[in-house]
Amino acid sequence: MSFIMKATLKLLTWKRQEFKVLWKVGRMMTNQLIQIISIGTGGFWGAACRYLLSVNMSSEYAIFPVGTLTVNLLGSFTLGFFITLTMIRWNIDNNLRLAIATGFFGSFTTYSTFALETVNLFSGGYPAAAVLYVAVSFLGCFLLAFAGIRLAEVAAGGAARKDEEN
Numbered sequence: 001m002s003f004i005m006k007a008t009l010k011l012l013t014w015k016r017q018e019f020k021v022l023w024k025v026g027r028m029m030t031n032q033l034i035q036i037i038s039i040g041t042g043g044f045w046g047a048a049c050r051y052l053l054s055v056n057m058s059s060e061y062a063i064f065p066v067g068t069l070t071v072n073l074l075g076s077f078t079l080g081f082f083i084t085l086t087m088i089r090w091n092i093d094n095n096l097r098l099a100i101a102t103g104f105f106g107s108f109t110t111y112s113t114f115a116l117e118t119v120n121l122f123s124g125g126y127p128a129a130a131v132l133y134v135a136v137s138f139l140g141c142f143l144l145a146f147a148g149i150r151l152a153e154v155a156a157g158g159a160a161r162k163d164e165e166n
Helices: 003-013 016-057 066-088 094-108 111-123 127-155
Strands: none
Touching: 016 066, 016 094, 066 094, 066 111, 111 127
């Protein structure tokens, strides 16, 4: 007997409950797909906005990353504002919240989530955890960035940085 015939016979012998389970699984997968598309759409726009803002605020000769600082400060403020407002005032669709909070702000800046989590730790009564989180985040990022720069310099044969050549 062919595979198609076996599958057809199996479907014909299924009980109503088995179809309900299959239907629920299908609906869950559809909901997750919608959430993923929502996050991806928000992420596209967040990344595009971050790029445009950073590029337009940065100078070729600037040492301080004004664009990144601006994006991180703006993202921290607006994410906190948006999340708080949508939790206590606005009743918005969960997929829209995911698109804006996780997608847009997640790609617009990673610092906004870091800041919000730190504030939540402090306001939740965990000041030691908040201080540790800040210290580990800052030092970890700094040290890994430094290690990545050094490893790239070693891999490139100790080449000088482009801005140091001029």
